[in-house]
Amino acid sequence: MRLRRSLTTVVGLAAATALTLAGCASSSEPGSADASPEETSGAAGGATDEFPITIEHAFGETVVEAEPERVATWGWGSTEAAVAAGVYPVAVAEQVWTVGEDALLPWVEEAYDEAGVEHPVILSDPEGGATVPYEEFVEVAPDLIVAPYSGLTQEQYDLLSEIAPVVAYPEAPWQTEWDDIITITADSLGRSAAGEQVVADIEQYLADEAAAxxxxxxxxxxxxxxxxxxxxxxxxxxxxxxxxxxxxxxxxxxxxxxxxxxxxxxxxxxxxxxxxxxxxxxxxxxxxxxxxxxxxxxxxxxxxxxxxxxxxxxxxxxxxxxxxxxxxxxxxxxxxxxxxxxxxxxxxxxxx
Structure with missing residues (x-):
């Protein structure tokens, strides 16, 4: 309960800060709280599905009321799935073991650079998901958190849900199939067709290699x-x-x-x-x-x-x-x- 009260306080302070910034800001930039949807999500072409969208998962269901403008990802693979579907998250989990602190995976960095999108905020994750940097999520102010391949606990899910709607894994932590990671992420962004195409392209790649x-x-x-x-x-x-x-x-x-x-x-x-x-x-x-x-x-x-x-x-x-x-x-x-x-x-x- 102490943690929940602390988070609620932080959320309130962040909301007040955001209002102040909105009143003072005269221009926006990618990743800022007052940036446009195109700037913040890096979206290419917009959603193709009708909102609201309901995603069922291990902790119940999450309703995404409108096309997300500030997407944060957590865990593994959802950043890449979002980018492949045309959405560039404003915040992503760090991968300390792979590339160290404050660095992006090389294929993620290449994708942002090639698209000319400002790099995302890197959320602290020194323990591979064992702890969650709630205050950093609050500062980023996402309107959707996507984590279909992660180790979220019920408590972590509940606390994150106070910040923004959270899409979790369908059944068990760290067991989501690779194609489900892609389709769940794309579905939550209103881009199911794009997700299906990404999966089809990968399946074709594997089939071609198998044939060869x-x-x-x-x-x-x-x-x-x-x-x-x-x-x-x-x-x-x-x-x-x-x-x-x-x-x-x-x-x-x-x-x-x-x-x-x-x-x-x-x-x-x-x-x-x-x-x-x-x-x-x-x-x-x-x-x-x-x-x-x-x-x-x-x-x-x-x-x-x-x-x-x-x-x-x-x-x-x-x-x-x-x-x-x-x-x-x-x-x-x-x-x-x-x-x-x-x-x-x-x-x-x-x-x-």
């Missing part, structure tokens, strides 16, 4: 991250969107991935090095953060228990930014050269 690489068909995979400091391996479960993209290339998630899963609703689980012999698959797809780890991984003694590693069937995506481009891919990172194209080339090299 018949050696992928039916190959079973397990997607992992090795954690030497913990003496275990993280395994992405079948519900994770990373699996969906790889399946789009013609691969199949190994039955062992589901059989070993604890089924606790998480998008990943862990296996100790002593359990790795149970994770049977034709190929291992490893998201590896450094070149040093990448060089060691194929011959690392502990990982030889993985049948695919012992067989030399290891595909690695290396580097924090390249890993982020495919883990999971987004509407803008799919065709980023060091993203899926690089991963496809690595798969072809190992499986061909």
């Amino acid at each position: 690489h018949p050696e992928f068909e039916g190959v079973t995979f397990a997607a992992i991250v090795d954690s030497p400091s913990e003496g275990l391996v993280y395994v992405y479960d079948s519900v994770d969107p990373r699996a969906g993209f790889l399946e789009g290339l013609g691969l199949e998630i190994a039955p062992a991935v589901s059989e070993l899963s604890p089924g606790d609703g998480s998008f990943f689980y862990t296996l100790s090095y002593e359990e790795l012999d149970k994770l049977e698959s034709d190929v291992i797809v490893s998201y590896t953060y450094t070149e040093e780890q990448a060089a060691e991984l194929p011959t690392k003694p502990e990982l030889q228990a993985l049948p695919a590693v012992a067989d030399g069937k290891v595909v690695q995506q290396v580097g924090q930014v390249p890993v982020s481009a495919v883990s999971p891919p987004t509407a803008l990172s799919v065709t980023w050269p060091d993203g899926m194209p690089a991963l496809v080339d690595s798969l072809a090299e190992v499986l061909g």
Whole structure:
């Protein structure tokens, strides 16, 4: 209750400040509280759907009464989905692990620069969504917060909803399929047709790559991250969107991935090095953060228990930014050269 009272106070102060600024301002600029819809959202062409629009999600439903003019995104992938649909958010969650503080993902920065749109406010997110910078959201004054692939809790959702309507994930945190991230975002912006086209284009890209690489068909995979400091391996479960993209290339998630899963609703689980012999698959797809780890991984003694590693069937995506481009891919990172194209080339090299 203390947090809720504090937030309500901040909201009131922000509203008073906004009124003062509106009375004094003589000009507007992108990202400012008095900017025009075109300047603030960077919208290209406007919405095509009729408002109000109702979006159902895990916390109930959200009604978007009119075309959003100041969109904020939270979590992963919704920024790219909005941009791909023609809307440039005024505020986005920072990605500290990938690019550090106060920086944009490269494919996002390129999109804003190519469109000539001022860069968005970067919302503090040092803990990957565990905490939410409510006051920063208040200062940005969004009229819609889009977070279909995030870890929002009920309390976080409720508090954010005091600031603006919030579109959350459909069922569980961090488990939204890649195409749903795009369509939910586009639907909430009144641009369902644009979202459907983005999904169709990505599906065509995957289909073209699958056709170009018949050696992928039916190959079973397990997607992992090795954690030497913990003496275990993280395994992405079948519900994770990373699996969906790889399946789009013609691969199949190994039955062992589901059989070993604890089924606790998480998008990943862990296996100790002593359990790795149970994770049977034709190929291992490893998201590896450094070149040093990448060089060691194929011959690392502990990982030889993985049948695919012992067989030399290891595909690695290396580097924090390249890993982020495919883990999971987004509407803008799919065709980023060091993203899926690089991963496809690595798969072809190992499986061909």
